[in-house]
Amino acid sequence: MGQKVAGTCYIKVDGTQLVITGGVEVPVSKVKRETVTAGYFKEEDRIPFTKVDAVKAPGTDWDKITNGTNMTITSEFKDGSSYVLSGAYAVDDVNVTADDGKVPLNFEGVSGDWQ
Template identity: 85%
Template sequence: MGQKVAGTCYIKVDGVQLVITGGVEVPLSKTKRETIVPGYFKEEDRAPFTKVDAVKTPGFPFEKIAEGTNMTVTSEFKDGSSYVLSGAYAVDEINLTADDGKVPLNFEGVSGDWQ
């Protein structure tokens, strides 16, 4: 029996649904490990994040995204799981590419939880 593991994703920023293209990237772990020598490693906390390419549609909430410092970004995946980024804010530059209407967005936040 086949099982759905990928497909259409939905992104909401403070309850406003964005039109997106391509995939959504979110972390599966809260830490990053690096081997010092075989058998010994260091572990660092990772900032929770959500990366997505949105489409600038009429009414696109660019001011909310650019100015928000305590947003909730919800990513709903086709397999029924969700990733909720709380205390979110946009990092990096927020630019529009006019040839395809895309707005690459990179959010980081205080907490990221799988539901």
């Protein structure tokens, strides 16, 4: 029997759903490891994040998205799992491309948890 592992995703910013294209990127692990020498490694905390390409749809509160500093970003995946980014804020430039209406969004936050 096959098992669904990918498909349509839903993104909500403080409960309001965005129109998105393509996929969503979120971290699976909370740490990043790097080998120092054979058998020894260092470990650093990763900054929780959510990356997505949104559509500049009418009615989207872009002021809230670009200026919010304590948002909750919920990513719902087709396999039934969700990633919740808390204390979130937009980082990097937020720009729209005129040829396809896409707005690449990169959110970072205080904590990211799988549910």
